[in-house]
Amino acid sequence: MPSSMYGRIKQYVPMLEWASVYNSNSFTSDAVAAIIVTIMLIPQSLAYALLAGLPAEMGLYASILPLVAYAIFGTSRALAVGPVAVVSLMTAAAIGNLGLTSPSDIALAAVTLAFISGVILIAMGVLRLGFLANFLSHPVIAGFITASGLLIAASQLKHILGVDAHGHTLVELIFSLIDHRDMINxxxxxxxxxxxxxxxxxxxxxxxxxxxxxxxxxxxxxxxxxxxxxxxxxxxxxxxxxxxxxxxVKIVGTVPMGLPPLTTPSFSPALWSQLLMSGVLISLIGFVESVSVASTLAAKKRQRIAP
Incomplete structure (x- = not known):
């Protein structure tokens, strides 16, 4: 294989570059890191699934393949991948707007939304659009993440208080919590x-x-x-x-054992038209948040990332 072609392949599959120099010391450190990530990921993934309005076990399923894929195609040592709070909240909002009631329809919509977002991110990677991150303003990113954190915290107060409060905005959530104050458990x-x-x-x-x-x-x-x-x-x-x-006291309930059967996303034009804009926004926000976090962590070790 010509060296120029091999170098181009390594741009898309960075694992080919570091695998040749991987040693036992690196494996030991990575094994410890893997234990820590797994320990942290179990409760987080359950919580993020509930935040997205999905069964808790889906958070566990969504935490497996991203880690394996990023080990092969990832370009940053400082980035952790998997379910995150902001994307979970945006997923809940997108699916909630569909007015679905059947758990199977909600799950199919979530799979389709994830597929749309993934296709957009892959297209951005193939087209090498990572340079767009250089034009992002840190104050804007910080403001967005802070506002999202406040909204996420407010949306989870109903679970801590044990009430059935609803609302799509921070103001709606607060007023709904006040209206249900007599129902606090x-x-x-x-x-x-x-x-x-x-x-x-x-x-x-x-x-x-x-x-x-x-x-x-x-x-x-x-x-x-x-x-x-x-x-x-x-x-x-x-x-x-x-x-x-x-x-x-509400409980998660029974979590199915094993892995679920493989499910293909829906290719219904009607569903895609409803989810496409949400998929675009989730892709952009997920990319922005990942680059922001990775840049901050990489800077502490005097490293650079290749978005």
Whole structure:
């Protein structure tokens, strides 16, 4: 194979470049990183699926293939891929506008929306449109992510309070929560608030506490990263042992075992016309957010990314 052609292929398959120099030391570090990512990804993926209005197990399914694909085609060592909060929220909004009620129709719409977004991102990659990221304003990106975070937090208050509040905007959500204030479940509120407080403490306080106990820095780091999983395990046991579901505490329910059967997206022109604009926006926002995060992390290690 001519060197020029091989070099061009490596641009699209970066794995060919680093695989030849991969060694056991890199594997050890990557194995530790993989454990940490897996520990973090389990509760996050479940939460992101619920945020998108989909069954919890879909978050787990959506977390597998992106990691494998990015290991082959990814161009940045600083970027983590998988379900994210902003895209999950946009997915919920796009599917919610369709007015679907059947779980199978909602799942098919989600698969179709993901397919549309993926095709757009692949087209952007083939056309080498990553340079557009150079024209993005950091204040605009920061403002968008901050606003999205506020909207996401507000949309999850109904779960912490145990009420059925609805709304597409921050103002609508707040007024809906106020209207349903008499329906607050104190047990749900206590469980949610205590878990939230624990997670805030884990973020800053658990690792120093473990180091003071004499644990090795790497072990302390892994255990600190496992804090969210510990919160899930403990609250699950509490809910089961005290049968809190009978007191109005909503539970995820049964998560199917194994992998689901492969499903093709819908190619209905009517559905595509309804989802196309949402797919474009999700692709652009996902790209912008990924580049922003990767650039920030890469700058800390004096690295560059190739968007």
């Amino acid at each position: 104190p047990i749900t509120l206590g469980l949610g608030a205590s878990t939230l407080a624990f997670l805030f403490w884990v973020r800053k306080g658990l690792k120093p506490a473990l180091l003071n106990m004499g644990l090795a820095p790497r072990t302390a780091d892994i255990l600190a990263k496992a804090g969210p999983v510990g919160a899930v395990v403990v609250t699950t046991l509490i809910t089961f042992l005290f049968d809190l579901s009978s007191y109005g």
